[in-house]
Amino acid sequence: MYVDMVTARHYEERLQEEYLEGKQPAFDISAGPIPGELHLAAGHEASAAGVCQHLRDDDTVTAPHRPHHVAIAKGVDLERMTAEIFGRETGLGKGKGGHMHLFDPDVGFACSGIIAEGCPPAAGAGLAAKKRNTDSVAVAYLGEGAIDQGAFLESLNFAAVHDLPVVFVVEDNDWAISMPKGRVTDVENGAQRAGGFDMPGVRVDHDDAVAIYDAAKEAIGRARDRNGPTLMEVQVHRRMGHFMGDPESYRPEEDQEAAAERDSIARLEADLQSHGVDEESIEELRDDAHERVEDAIAFAKDQPEPDPSAAHEDVFVNPPSGVTDTEPEYDLAGGDD
Numbered sequence: 001m002y003v004d005m006v007t008a009r010h011y012e013e014r015l016q017e018e019y020l021e022g023k024q025p026a027f028d029i030s031a032g033p034i035p036g037e038l039h040l041a042a043g044h045e046a047s048a049a050g051v052c053q054h055l056r057d058d059d060t061v062t063a064p065h066r067p068h069h070v071a072i073a074k075g076v077d078l079e080r081m082t083a084e085i086f087g088r089e090t091g092l093g094k095g096k097g098g099h100m101h102l103f104d105p106d107v108g109f110a111c112s113g114i115i116a117e118g119c120p121p122a123a124g125a126g127l128a129a130k131k132r133n134t135d136s137v138a139v140a141y142l143g144e145g146a147i148d149q150g151a152f153l154e155s156l157n158f159a160a161v162h163d164l165p166v167v168f169v170v171e172d173n174d175w176a177i178s179m180p181k182g183r184v185t186d187v188e189n190g191a192q193r194a195g196g197f198d199m200p201g202v203r204v205d206h207d208d209a210v211a212i213y214d215a216a217k218e219a220i221g222r223a224r225d226r227n228g229p230t231l232m233e234v235q236v237h238r239r240m241g242h243f244m245g246d247p248e249s250y251r252p253e254e255d256q257e258a259a260a261e262r263d264s265i266a267r268l269e270a271d272l273q274s275h276g277v278d279e280e281s282i283e284e285l286r287d288d289a290h291e292r293v294e295d296a297i298a299f300a301k302d303q304p305e306p307d308p309s310a311a312h313e314d315v316f317v318n319p320p321s322g323v324t325d326t327e328p329e330y331d332l333a334g335g336d337d
């Protein structure tokens with residue numbers, strides 16, 4: 001868990017540096033080595049490490065627009081993921097998806113920029129596992145700002161009524177862009193939503209990776225044993241802006257300071273030390289993780305950019321005429337499928 005967390009933290013800090021290159025002084029979102037938006041998850045690491053520790057490659061995870069920590073903990077290929085973020089040809093999506101559309105079927109990971117969008121596909125993966133009679137499970141991540149979204153609520157209902165092996169993980173970082181939680185939702189604890197669907201709901205506070213691990217163990221075990229879905233909410237903190245370039249003028253300074261103080265990594269380090277792991281071993285793990293990140297970034301920057309002529313390839317199932325030479329692969333208009 002510690003390795004996943006320090007890998008993810010260093011990854012975000014390094015991506016921040018790379019991203020800001022060339023974008024200043026007047027913020028130009030298309031400039032620099034990472035064009036487009038970038039949402040970093042520094043401060044969210046515990047939720048990914050604590051949950052994904054219980055998952056296998058044949059389990060499915062869907063994440064939202066802030067996906068890197070979850071992708072890392074799920075075991076997504078770091079080099080191909082980084083190449084994707086840098087828009088390179090050897091990226092997971094051949095450089096066409098960018099950081100919000102990472103997809104790695106080898107380890108069952110996908111994410112989307114549309115909030116709560118991962119919930120229906122996770123319920124679908126749960127339904128597939130049930131129909132295929134396997135013990136795989138699915139986990140859908142979403143932010144607390146998405147808990148009033150229809151896709152989430154409908155997925156909770158669907159998973160509950162069909163007893164699907166799905167765990168919904170709400171990452172509560174208090175903010176949805178510039179909107180504080182209290183202004184849009186009347187429940188303080190999003191896990192209360194579970195009551196309306198007759199499923200267990202559990203909230204874990206204090207950015208506590210070990211407590212998240214324990215709660216996830218129960219929820220994922222329950223799903224694997226075919227006892228149905230669980231809703232978890234975990235407290236995390238956003239240490240950076242909503243997106244890179246966000247001036248955060250809406251955010252009180254005390255809130256930023258509090259987020260920096262509630263560092264799940266420092267907390268886990270203290271835990272490890274209290275269990276007899278010495279500082280030297282912790283440093284060694286951290287150094288190795290940092291090296292892995294540096295290697296992935298160096299790999300990505302060294303990769304070719306996609307050829308412009310391939311821009312429409314793999315984008316449409318049924319390309320509108322004239323867009324590509326590819327013949328339609330599926331008949332969307334008819335048939336029994």
Ligand SMILES: Cc1ncc(C[n+]2csc(CCOP(=O)(O)OP(=O)(O)O)c2C)c(N)n1
Binds near residue numbers: 065113142143175242
């Ligand atoms: C359906 C939909 N509505 C609006 C948006 C724009 N949007 C992007 S992120 C975001 C806030 C998300 O907040 P939260 O779910 O708490 O996640 P966090 O960014 O805090 O991790 C919104 C409204 C979107 N991507 N999708």
Ligand SMILES: [Mg+2]
Binds near residue numbers: 143171173176
């Ligand atoms: Mg949020």
